[in-house]
Amino acid sequence: MSNITISLPDGSERELPEESTVLDLAASIGSGLRKAAVAATVDGRDVDLGTVLHDGNEVSIVTNDTEAGRHVLRHSTAHVLAQAVTQLFPGAKFTIGPAIENGFYYDFELPDGGTFSEADLEAIEAKMREIVKENQPFMRSEHSLDDAKEIFADQPYKVEMIERVEAAQQDGDAADAEDAGEVGDGSTISAYRNTDAFIDMCVGPHVPSTGKLGFFKLQRVSGAYWRGNEKGPMLQRIYGTAWESKQALQAHLQQLEEALKRDHRKLAVEQDLLSFPSQLGGGLAVWHPKGATIRKLIEDYSRQRHEHGGYEFVYTPHLANAKLFETSGHLDFYADGMYPPMEMDNGTYYPKPMNCPMHCLIFDSRQRSYRELPLRLFELGTVYRYERAGTLHGLLRIRGFTMDDSHIYCSEEQLADEISSLISFVLSVLGAFGFDEFTFNLSTKDPDKSVGSAEIWDRATEALRSALVGQGLDYSVKEGDAAFYGPKIDIHVRDAIGRSWQLSTIQVDFNLPERFDLEFVGADNNRHRPIMLHRALFGSVERFFGVLLEHYAGAFPTWLAPVQVRVLPVAVAHEDYAADVAAQLREAGARVEVAAADDGLGKRIRTAKMDKLPYVLVVGDDDTAAKTVGVNPRGGDVERDVPLDEFIGRFTSEVADAESAALGS
């Protein structure tokens, strides 16, 4: 028997006996690799470990501790879930079950419109563990379309998918990406069989057997539309998470717990920042004094930056005549997302869903010269959007919110510079809130849905792109993701526990200047159409506040903390001195309060720590005599006998430094 030679990613080669599989190869390299291997890539194709190798193959082994490896684990675990459900719920139809970020899901239809309960999840998970224990093989097979339809005759959703592949082939299209993951796009259908009773259509690859799985947990059950179609059947979806080891699973679950602890809705109640009274209606918040203090600081900071950034401030009303939104096109495109109209004074009025039409009216209020451009109009403008009831989510999805909204009117020649300085501006402002990791998406034209000439789209897209490149920023292109009126850049930030949030957007608009017939007189004494940029840094102040609350886990930095210092007199006798300390701090600009000595000191320290105050000052006999304070900073060590003047100096310079750093000066 002759040997075959295969090559590995590091360029090395290995000889193996003929008929060797990928798993044999892994074993020949080392037992650790054999255990960690879950699949492989052979000559660029994703395959199972059982695949027989041929002379000259280029093989890369996929291990379970990589994203690709976890993807295989998760997809395989989804199959186990489907098998468990079909065993426990006879007659259940299974549809698709992909791996997703951190886990997987599978969608089912239960007989007679049945639904899963939380209790069912436990039973299903127990059944899955049995299947894992049985170490069932994942046996791959290939079938003609007709045979596949036979095999899945009692699974109407699978049959539908096969028929789609059939239709796609007849049309010469590739199958839907969604289906491709399940069935492949070739002329045959691949499937994986675990037992005589359970086979699922799947392009693979899968782990060799269910025994390779096990570090998983079912998380929740929810409804999901078949093919995401709102008018299609509502299926039952089970979500789970799966990992390569117990440690990785636990780390993930811990991360989820951490996120739960940081939930802005929970922290907002705990810290008395704001609330959503049910009497007010869904998606509408009231801001309590402490939340309002932080919000005001954020807004003041934003105003200050915009003032320095060459913006002019404007105010516009909350209502507008329907004609305005007819002109802007919002009624054509977004009527469903607007609050219903009010009839008054023989006219129809709407709460505004956007500030831009009104800013266009300001631009249009008199003749404009090229000397005025770029004209940057800024407003913290509150808008109202009718978000569907099921989509509301704390401050992150809300019906009344305030955009840090600006519309910049400029000439085409100014566009590139304007965008470039805008990006620096965004990063600098967001950086002040401790965000230092950004990702950028460039959304390009949707050919089926756009206004404006191809030429101007190209130039605008190029302006956005070159602004990103010019600053050395990596970005992903989202083909066809632009709004109909122009291309855009979306900016995401990574928060303290690694989550990504979309905040800022910079959008080029060719549409509104056209619709409002905006013009300026150029140096050539001719009339020209300006280009308009929509941009928001926070997006919505409310949403930004929610993100910030989670980012800081409620522990706002000193410059933003609603209460910066709490003074604790050790005993009643020290209350006068405590009040004096507070007064002097207040005089120096600090937000300070005194906690009277009617509770134990330990108790008051604890409360202050739970309140996440930046500074706790303890004052007793020694301090009263020597005009000192005991300083207990958040996250630092206690320091006794600090002269009050010294503390005030330190405190004010800390805040001043933070502010000047934030202002980028």
Add this chain to the structure above:
RNA sequence: GCCCAGAUAGCUCAGUCGGUAGAGCAACGCAUUCGUAAUGCGUAGGUCGUGGGUUCGAUUCCCACUCUGGGCUCCA
């Protein structure tokens, strides 16, 4: 809007197989005056989300609505 789950004191939650409810924390009062993460005792606090139905009787069972949570869909 759709699927599922939920709503009991300011907060976190227990409870009533149908007979109008209880704890901890918070609040308030009294005592304690204390040097860095919970002093003790006591008091008050709830039309059990809203409205209807069934019932001798509903916080509990049923229906509708509102709000909330997890998803789906949507997000200018």
